[in-house]
Amino acid sequence: MPRTVDAAERRRQIAEAVWRVIRRDGVPGASVRAVAREAGTSMGSLRHWFATQDELLHFAMTLVVERARARGEAAASAGGPLVARLLRVLEETLPLDDERQAETEVWLALTARALVDPRLAELRDRSAAELHAFCGDVVRVLTEAGEARSGLDLDLEAERLYAVLDGLAVHAVSRPTALPADRARQVLAAHLDSLRDTG
Amino acid sequence: MPRTVDAAERRRQIAEAVWRVIRRDGVPGASVRAVAREAGTSMGSLRHWFATQDELLHFAMTLVVERARARGEAAASAGGPLVARLLRVLEETLPLDDERQAETEVWLALTARALVDPRLAELRDRSAAELHAFCGDVVRVLTEAGEARSGLDLDLEAERLYAVLDGLAVHAVSRPTALPADRARQVLAAHLDSLRDTG
DNA sequence: AAGAAAGTAGCACAATCGTGCTAGGAAGGG
DNA sequence: CCCTTCCTAGCACGATTGTGCTACTTTCTT
Structure with missing residues (x-):
């Protein structure tokens, strides 16, 4: 066996280079050459890890989604009162620090591109459905815990929370x-508070 | 004086061609050649009306904003009860029919691009500030008309409505x-209803 | 009729793009 | 030692890009 590098780690490093380029120059600036330069490697090497540009962009967005999900799950399993914990999970999708701001910028850029790129659209749909479902969970859990006003239209409130x-x-x-x-x-x-007892 | 065409009308026609291309192929597909083809004209003629590609995109987005504003003003001066009228104005920014869906797609694509294009960013900021201010007006007017709950945090509700x-x-x-x-x-x-008396 | 102005057309050029491709370098098993 | 295999490097090609530029057509004024 010849020299071997950690493939997942290598791809992650390259994807982060993609983010830096996208933040600086937008998706149109994320050419194969620009990403290779940013990652400190060559075009040939980059193409060894990602056969096409589409695959590169797709993986970069996948990583954004996975990171947000991982942070969300971490926040969900942390301690504290129920309402505060749900709030923390939701906050993980907001650009509250540099890392999350970068991810949100990439998310926005790729959401726009997903309008005309079916592969990205599929990925966006999956993650959007997931977040939407979680918003539904939040409303439902609050209701069941007696923390929400009675008479809420659960589906509608999920939609509204997701929009906010x-x-x-x-x-x-x-x-x-x-x-x-x-x-x-x-x-x-x-907004979460407005779902609670005292209108 | 030689032959003269309606300059504003000509530019508007071209901008609409830009929209059609953006909807079909995204902003990256809106090359000078593609837009010229879609507009049924030549590269040279197109460049007579728009010196650079940036100017073309900028004008296309300007037109989106102006159209939405025009529809909003029309809805505002229409008849009917206050709350219903405000709702109609807000609805003009949603993709509720084909025309508004096209505009929203272009708006999203250009909002993403504005992250890295200062000229588009300036335009986006102006229109965003306008819509944000209108959301503030809505909350204030509802309050003054006695149609809103008492004790509302006006600035916060404006922000929340704008986010929704x-x-x-x-x-x-x-x-x-x-x-x-x-x-x-x-x-x-x-959401508008939730601002009213019965929480 | 003639000329000037406005609009149209599209070629030319350099730059950049994604990707196919081949060759060199590095490292561990034999 | 060598050889297999993974990785890196980057040239080459055709396609596409934005824009500078010139030539042509059309139409109104004089």
């Missing part, structure tokens, strides 16, 4: 001055 | 099956 979440993400990432991180967190918390 | 609005727009345009037009309208109406 992505709306805040878009605004916070595209106009961080108009909507600073703390403010976004505050609005999300207020 | 763009969140619904993003979801309706990127996953129309998961969030059909009527459902988006329903959620928005429910």
Whole structure:
């Protein structure tokens, strides 16, 4: 057996180079050559790990989704009161620090591109469905725990919460001055609170 | 004086060709040649009206914003009860029919591109500030008309309404099956209703 | 009729793109 | 030692890009 590198790790490093390029120059700037340069490697080597550019972009977005999910699961299994814990999970999708801001920027760029790229669209649909379902879980859990107003339309509230979440993400990432991180967190918390007993 | 065409009309026609291309092939597909072909004209003629590609994209987005604003103003000056009228204005930013869906797709694509294009960013900021301000107006007007709950945090509610609005727009345009037009309208109406007396 | 102005057409050029391809280097098993 | 295999490197090709530029057509004024 010849020299072997950690394939998953190598692909992850390259995907992070993709993020840096996308943040700096947008998706159109993420050419094979630019990514190779950013990753400190050659075109040939890059093509050894990703056969095509589509595969590269697809993997970069997959990693964004997986990271957000991992953070969400970590927050979900942490301690604390129920409502606060749910809030923490939801907050993991907001651009509240540099890392999450980078991910949200990439997410937005690739969501736009997914409008015309079926492969990205499929990935976006899967992750969107997941987050949407989780919003439904939040509303349901709050209701069952007696933490929510009675008479809520569960499906509608899930949809509304999901809209608030992505709306805040878009605004916070595209106009961080108009909507600073703390403010976004505050609005999300207020929304959850509005589902509770005292209207 | 030689032959003269309506310059504004000509530029508008070309901008609409840009939209059609963007909807079909995304912003990356909106090359000068593709737009010229779609507009049924030549590269040279196109360049007579728009010196650079940036100018072309910028104008195409300007037109999206102006159209939405025009529809909003029309809805605002229409008749009917106050709350219903405000709802109609807000609905003008949702992809509720083909025309508005096209505009929302272009809006999303260009919002993403604005992350790395300062000229588009400036335009996006102006229109975002306008819509944000209008959300503030809605909350304020509802309050002054006695149609809103007392004790509302006006700034926060403006932010939340604005988030619901763009969140619904993003979801309706990127996953129309998961969030059909009527459902988006329903959620928005429910949100406005939640600001009213009976929590 | 003639000329000037406005619009149209599209070639030419350099740059950049994604990817097919071959060759060199590195490292562990025999 | 050598040889197999993984990885890296980067040239080459055809296609496409934005834009500079010139030539042609059309139409109104004088």
